[in-house]
Amino acid sequence: MTAPAAPALEIRDLTVRYGDVLALDGADFSVEPGRVCGLVGMNGSGKSTLFKTIMGMIRPDSGSVLIDGDPPARARREGRVGYVPQSEDVDWAFPVSVRDVVMMGRYGHLGVSRRPRRADQHAVDRALERVELTDYADRQIGRLSGGQRKRAFVARGIAQGATTLLLDEPFAGVDKRSEATITRLLRELAADDHTILVSTHDLHALPALADEAVLLMRRVLMHGDPHEVLQPDALALAFGLDVMHRDDGPAWDDRERDDDSRERDAREPGEDA
Protein backbone atom coordinates (compact mmCIF):
# COMPACT_ATOMS: atom_id res chain seq x y z
CA MET A 1 0.00 0.00 0.00
CA THR A 2 1.37 3.45 -0.87
CA ALA A 3 1.60 6.05 1.88
CA PRO A 4 -0.88 8.96 1.55
CA ALA A 5 0.62 12.11 0.01
CA ALA A 6 1.75 14.78 2.48
CA PRO A 7 -0.56 17.78 2.85
CA ALA A 8 0.48 20.69 0.65
CA LEU A 9 0.79 22.80 3.77
CA GLU A 10 1.22 21.55 7.29
CA ILE A 11 1.38 23.97 10.22
CA ARG A 12 2.22 22.12 13.42
CA ASP A 13 1.95 23.68 16.89
CA LEU A 14 3.54 26.90 15.64
CA THR A 15 4.62 29.52 18.17
CA VAL A 16 6.26 32.80 17.15
CA ARG A 17 7.26 35.67 19.43
CA TYR A 18 8.57 39.13 18.70
CA GLY A 19 10.31 39.85 21.99
CA ASP A 20 7.46 40.02 24.54
CA VAL A 21 4.72 39.84 21.90
CA LEU A 22 3.24 36.40 21.33
CA ALA A 23 2.15 36.54 17.68
CA LEU A 24 1.35 32.84 17.18
CA ASP A 25 0.62 30.46 20.03
CA GLY A 26 0.51 26.83 18.98
CA ALA A 27 -1.26 27.37 15.62
CA ASP A 28 -2.03 24.02 14.04
CA PHE A 29 -3.77 23.11 10.77
CA SER A 30 -3.08 21.63 7.36
CA VAL A 31 -4.30 22.17 3.81
CA GLU A 32 -4.58 19.43 1.20
CA PRO A 33 -3.36 19.96 -2.38
CA GLY A 34 -5.70 21.80 -4.75
CA ARG A 35 -7.65 23.56 -1.99
CA VAL A 36 -8.24 27.24 -1.36
CA CYS A 37 -8.05 28.00 2.36
CA GLY A 38 -9.23 31.40 3.63
CA LEU A 39 -7.43 32.80 6.67
CA VAL A 40 -9.50 35.19 8.76
CA GLY A 41 -8.80 36.96 12.02
CA MET A 42 -8.80 40.45 13.44
CA ASN A 43 -5.88 42.86 13.14
CA GLY A 44 -2.89 41.52 14.99
CA SER A 45 -4.18 37.94 15.09
CA GLY A 46 -0.97 36.66 13.46
CA LYS A 47 -1.91 36.27 9.79
CA SER A 48 1.13 38.05 8.30
CA THR A 49 3.39 36.37 10.84
CA LEU A 50 2.05 33.01 9.69
CA PHE A 51 2.73 33.88 6.04
CA LYS A 52 6.26 35.05 6.81
CA THR A 53 6.94 31.88 8.78
CA ILE A 54 5.65 29.71 5.94
CA MET A 55 7.95 31.64 3.60
CA GLY A 56 10.89 30.94 5.91
CA MET A 57 11.36 34.69 6.56
CA ILE A 58 10.74 34.18 10.30
CA ARG A 59 12.06 31.27 12.32
CA PRO A 60 9.45 29.91 14.75
CA ASP A 61 10.17 29.65 18.47
CA SER A 62 8.64 26.20 18.37
CA GLY A 63 6.59 24.02 16.08
CA SER A 64 7.08 23.52 12.37
CA VAL A 65 5.93 24.32 8.85
CA LEU A 66 6.09 21.74 6.08
CA ILE A 67 5.37 22.44 2.42
CA ASP A 68 4.73 19.21 0.49
CA GLY A 69 6.51 17.53 3.39
CA ASP A 70 9.59 19.79 3.16
CA PRO A 71 10.79 22.65 5.37
CA PRO A 72 10.20 26.21 4.07
CA ALA A 73 13.84 26.87 3.14
CA ARG A 74 13.90 23.94 0.73
CA ALA A 75 10.46 24.65 -0.75
CA ARG A 76 11.41 28.29 -1.22
CA ARG A 77 14.80 27.45 -2.75
CA GLU A 78 13.02 25.22 -5.24
CA GLY A 79 10.48 27.95 -6.01
CA ARG A 80 7.55 25.82 -4.88
CA VAL A 81 5.94 28.54 -2.78
CA GLY A 82 4.90 31.97 -4.07
CA TYR A 83 3.97 35.00 -1.98
CA VAL A 84 1.69 37.93 -2.81
CA PRO A 85 2.51 40.49 -0.09
CA GLN A 86 0.25 43.11 1.45
CA SER A 87 0.21 46.27 -0.67
CA GLU A 88 1.91 48.35 1.99
CA ASP A 89 4.92 46.02 1.93
CA VAL A 90 5.68 46.93 -1.70
CA ASP A 91 7.42 50.06 -3.05
CA TRP A 92 5.11 50.79 -5.97
CA ALA A 93 7.31 53.69 -7.17
CA PHE A 94 10.20 51.33 -7.89
CA PRO A 95 11.09 51.67 -11.59
CA VAL A 96 10.26 48.15 -12.74
CA SER A 97 7.75 47.00 -15.32
CA VAL A 98 5.10 44.34 -14.80
CA ARG A 99 7.24 42.00 -16.94
CA ASP A 100 10.27 42.66 -14.68
CA VAL A 101 8.23 41.75 -11.59
CA VAL A 102 7.02 38.51 -13.17
CA MET A 103 10.58 37.73 -14.36
CA MET A 104 11.70 37.89 -10.71
CA GLY A 105 9.90 34.58 -10.37
CA ARG A 106 12.44 33.11 -12.80
CA TYR A 107 15.58 34.18 -10.89
CA GLY A 108 15.95 30.76 -9.31
CA HIS A 109 15.85 29.21 -12.80
CA LEU A 110 18.44 31.44 -14.50
CA GLY A 111 21.74 29.90 -15.54
CA VAL A 112 25.19 31.15 -14.61
CA SER A 113 24.92 34.07 -17.04
CA ARG A 114 21.91 35.31 -14.97
CA ARG A 115 20.34 36.36 -18.25
CA PRO A 116 16.80 35.24 -19.03
CA ARG A 117 16.69 32.62 -21.76
CA ARG A 118 13.90 31.85 -24.18
CA ALA A 119 12.31 29.38 -21.75
CA ASP A 120 12.23 32.09 -19.07
CA GLN A 121 10.63 34.59 -21.48
CA HIS A 122 8.04 31.98 -22.41
CA ALA A 123 7.27 31.21 -18.78
CA VAL A 124 6.76 34.94 -18.13
CA ASP A 125 4.55 35.35 -21.22
CA ARG A 126 2.41 32.38 -20.18
CA ALA A 127 2.05 33.68 -16.63
CA LEU A 128 1.05 37.13 -17.89
CA GLU A 129 -1.53 35.52 -20.16
CA ARG A 130 -2.86 33.44 -17.30
CA VAL A 131 -3.60 36.52 -15.20
CA GLU A 132 -4.72 38.53 -18.25
CA LEU A 133 -2.03 41.19 -18.01
CA THR A 134 -0.30 40.69 -21.36
CA ASP A 135 -1.35 44.15 -22.52
CA TYR A 136 0.17 45.74 -19.42
CA ALA A 137 3.52 43.93 -19.51
CA ASP A 138 5.63 47.02 -20.18
CA ARG A 139 3.86 49.33 -17.77
CA GLN A 140 5.58 50.48 -14.56
CA ILE A 141 4.17 48.32 -11.77
CA GLY A 142 2.81 51.29 -9.77
CA ARG A 143 0.72 52.36 -12.76
CA LEU A 144 -1.58 49.37 -12.40
CA SER A 145 -4.87 49.28 -10.53
CA GLY A 146 -5.04 47.62 -7.12
CA GLY A 147 -6.42 44.37 -8.53
CA GLN A 148 -3.96 44.29 -11.43
CA ARG A 149 -1.05 44.70 -9.01
CA LYS A 150 -2.19 41.61 -7.13
CA ARG A 151 -2.50 39.68 -10.36
CA ALA A 152 1.04 40.71 -11.35
CA PHE A 153 2.36 39.15 -8.14
CA VAL A 154 0.27 36.02 -8.70
CA ALA A 155 1.90 35.85 -12.16
CA ARG A 156 5.33 36.06 -10.50
CA GLY A 157 4.41 32.96 -8.46
CA ILE A 158 3.13 31.14 -11.54
CA ALA A 159 6.27 31.96 -13.56
CA GLN A 160 8.33 30.68 -10.65
CA GLY A 161 6.50 27.34 -10.86
CA ALA A 162 5.03 27.67 -7.36
CA THR A 163 2.39 25.09 -6.49
CA THR A 164 1.56 26.72 -3.16
CA LEU A 165 0.50 30.37 -3.27
CA LEU A 166 0.13 32.63 -0.24
CA LEU A 167 -1.86 35.84 -0.64
CA ASP A 168 -1.90 38.40 2.16
CA GLU A 169 -5.04 40.55 1.91
CA PRO A 170 -5.45 40.46 -1.90
CA PHE A 171 -8.80 42.26 -1.70
CA ALA A 172 -7.60 45.27 0.27
CA GLY A 173 -7.94 48.41 -1.87
CA VAL A 174 -9.62 46.46 -4.66
CA ASP A 175 -13.10 47.07 -6.10
CA LYS A 176 -15.80 44.40 -6.39
CA ARG A 177 -15.08 43.69 -10.06
CA SER A 178 -11.38 43.11 -9.40
CA GLU A 179 -12.26 41.00 -6.40
CA ALA A 180 -14.39 38.78 -8.66
CA THR A 181 -11.56 38.56 -11.22
CA ILE A 182 -9.03 37.55 -8.55
CA THR A 183 -11.47 35.04 -7.04
CA ARG A 184 -12.02 33.45 -10.46
CA LEU A 185 -8.26 33.29 -11.10
CA LEU A 186 -7.58 31.64 -7.74
CA ARG A 187 -10.35 29.10 -8.29
CA GLU A 188 -8.88 28.27 -11.71
CA LEU A 189 -5.42 27.83 -10.21
CA ALA A 190 -6.82 25.55 -7.50
CA ALA A 191 -8.56 23.47 -10.17
CA ASP A 192 -5.10 23.21 -11.71
CA ASP A 193 -3.73 21.68 -8.49
CA HIS A 194 -2.32 24.80 -6.88
CA THR A 195 -2.85 25.09 -3.12
CA ILE A 196 -3.81 28.55 -1.98
CA LEU A 197 -3.80 30.22 1.44
CA VAL A 198 -5.40 33.65 1.35
CA SER A 199 -5.95 36.06 4.21
CA THR A 200 -8.85 38.46 4.01
CA HIS A 201 -10.84 40.85 6.11
CA ASP A 202 -13.53 40.61 3.48
CA LEU A 203 -15.71 37.92 4.98
CA HIS A 204 -18.31 38.35 2.24
CA ALA A 205 -15.71 37.08 -0.23
CA LEU A 206 -15.05 33.81 1.59
CA PRO A 207 -17.80 31.43 0.45
CA ALA A 208 -17.16 32.07 -3.26
CA LEU A 209 -13.40 31.95 -2.79
CA ALA A 210 -12.52 29.27 -0.29
CA ASP A 211 -13.08 25.54 0.11
CA GLU A 212 -12.26 25.87 3.77
CA ALA A 213 -11.47 28.60 6.27
CA VAL A 214 -9.25 29.03 9.30
CA LEU A 215 -10.24 31.43 12.05
CA LEU A 216 -7.02 32.64 13.65
CA MET A 217 -6.46 34.41 16.95
CA ARG A 218 -2.80 33.58 17.58
CA ARG A 219 -3.98 29.97 17.51
CA VAL A 220 -6.58 28.28 15.34
CA LEU A 221 -10.03 28.87 16.85
CA MET A 222 -11.80 27.03 14.07
CA HIS A 223 -11.01 25.28 10.79
CA GLY A 224 -13.72 24.03 8.48
CA ASP A 225 -16.32 24.90 5.89
CA PRO A 226 -16.38 28.69 5.30
CA HIS A 227 -20.08 28.85 6.16
CA GLU A 228 -19.42 27.25 9.54
CA VAL A 229 -16.55 29.58 10.26
CA LEU A 230 -18.77 32.55 9.37
CA GLN A 231 -21.33 31.64 12.02
CA PRO A 232 -21.92 34.61 14.34
CA ASP A 233 -20.73 32.75 17.44
CA ALA A 234 -17.40 31.88 15.86
CA LEU A 235 -16.89 35.42 14.59
CA ALA A 236 -17.84 36.93 17.91
CA LEU A 237 -15.16 34.77 19.47
CA ALA A 238 -12.51 35.82 16.96
CA PHE A 239 -13.44 39.47 16.45
CA GLY A 240 -14.99 40.21 19.83
CA LEU A 241 -18.05 41.64 18.10
CA ASP A 242 -21.74 41.42 18.74
CA VAL A 243 -22.73 40.30 15.30
CA MET A 244 -25.95 41.88 14.13
CA HIS A 245 -28.15 40.15 11.59
CA ARG A 246 -29.57 41.78 8.50
CA ASP A 247 -31.44 40.41 5.51
CA ASP A 248 -28.26 40.38 3.43
CA GLY A 249 -26.28 38.61 6.13
CA PRO A 250 -24.38 39.60 9.21
CA ALA A 251 -22.99 43.12 9.41
CA TRP A 252 -19.66 42.28 10.96
CA ASP A 253 -17.37 43.82 8.43
CA ASP A 254 -19.05 47.07 7.46
CA ARG A 255 -16.29 48.85 9.32
CA GLU A 256 -13.74 47.27 6.97
CA ARG A 257 -15.73 48.06 3.86
CA ASP A 258 -15.46 51.36 2.04
CA ASP A 259 -16.49 50.62 -1.50
CA ASP A 260 -16.12 54.26 -2.56
CA SER A 261 -12.48 54.35 -1.52
CA ARG A 262 -11.88 50.98 -3.16
CA GLU A 263 -13.35 52.24 -6.42
CA ARG A 264 -11.17 55.34 -6.27
CA ASP A 265 -8.05 53.31 -5.73
CA ALA A 266 -8.79 50.57 -8.14
CA ARG A 267 -8.81 51.68 -11.77
CA GLU A 268 -7.54 54.15 -14.20
CA PRO A 269 -10.18 55.44 -16.60
CA GLY A 270 -11.13 53.01 -19.34
CA GLU A 271 -9.18 50.09 -17.91
CA ASP A 272 -10.41 46.64 -17.15
CA ALA A 273 -10.55 45.22 -13.66
Ligand SMILES: Nc1ncnc2c1ncn2[C@@H]1O[C@H](COP(=O)(O)OP(=O)(O)OP(=O)(O)O)[C@@H](O)[C@H]1O
Ligand atom coordinates in the same frame (compact mmCIF):
# COMPACT_ATOMS: atom_id res chain seq x y z
N1 LIG B 1 8.20 43.11 13.56
C1 LIG B 1 7.43 43.04 14.64
N2 LIG B 1 7.91 43.37 15.86
C2 LIG B 1 7.14 43.30 16.97
N3 LIG B 1 5.85 42.90 16.97
C3 LIG B 1 5.32 42.57 15.79
C4 LIG B 1 6.05 42.61 14.56
N4 LIG B 1 5.26 42.23 13.54
C5 LIG B 1 4.07 41.96 14.10
N5 LIG B 1 4.09 42.15 15.44
C6 LIG B 1 3.00 41.94 16.39
O1 LIG B 1 2.63 40.57 16.28
C7 LIG B 1 1.22 40.42 16.34
C8 LIG B 1 0.73 39.75 15.04
O2 LIG B 1 0.95 40.64 13.96
P1 LIG B 1 0.60 40.25 12.45
O3 LIG B 1 1.11 41.37 11.58
O4 LIG B 1 1.08 38.89 12.18
O5 LIG B 1 -1.00 40.24 12.50
P2 LIG B 1 -2.06 40.31 11.28
O6 LIG B 1 -3.14 39.36 11.65
O7 LIG B 1 -1.35 40.11 10.00
O8 LIG B 1 -2.58 41.79 11.40
P3 LIG B 1 -3.24 42.73 10.25
O9 LIG B 1 -4.59 42.13 9.95
O10 LIG B 1 -3.33 44.06 10.94
O11 LIG B 1 -2.29 42.74 9.08
C9 LIG B 1 0.66 41.82 16.56
O12 LIG B 1 0.49 42.00 17.95
C10 LIG B 1 1.76 42.72 16.03
O13 LIG B 1 1.73 43.96 16.68
